[in-house]
Amino acid sequence: MAKVELKQPIVQAIADDVKDAASVVLVDYRGLTVAQDTELRKQLREAGIIYKVCKNTMMKRAFEGTELAALDEHLEGPSAIAISKDDATAPARILCKFAKDAKALELKAGVVEGTLYDNAALSELAKIPSREELLSKLLGSLQSPITNLARVLNQIAEQGGAEACAAAAPAEEAAEAAETPAE
Secondary structure (H helix, E strand, C coil): CCHHHHHHHHHHHHHHHHCCCCEEEEEECCCCCHHHHHHHHHHHHHCCCEEEEECHHHHHHHHCCCHHHHHHHHCCCCEEEEEECCCCCHHHHHHHHHHHHCCCCEEEEEEECCEEEEHHHHHHHCCCCCHHHHHHHHHHHHHHHHHHHHHHHHHHHHHHHHHHHHHHHHHHHHHHHHHCCCC
């Protein structure tokens, strides 16, 4: 059996993982301890991110003809790949946060929603909150005015709102009487 035939399933597996990915980030993992690597893998797995150590030549073949081919120039030295299908900023966010404590972890580059980002740009991208955080902030800002209105109406009702309503009722009756012609 030829070497190419043996490598084809590996290339196909990588291609399947990156197909329809929201983001793909390359890292240099040299120097991480086993404990650090285990913790990193755990955090990425919990976030639904695929993380693999792959040969650069295999990744290059898997990236051929896709927007990920832009990563080819960054495929030097040992490389691991983090792939997210849903949250485009999750790999960069988790990897950057982890790299603050584990100085050995180095982000090389990434493709996020079709755009190539270098290490510095990935660090900036990592500052963007997750989709869930953004939605919760939006929901909170939408609920705030409604909650405040409910509080104000409740306070009016508690502080003599009933008296105000009672005083308004005779005024409304007088206004209706003025509108109807006398018989």
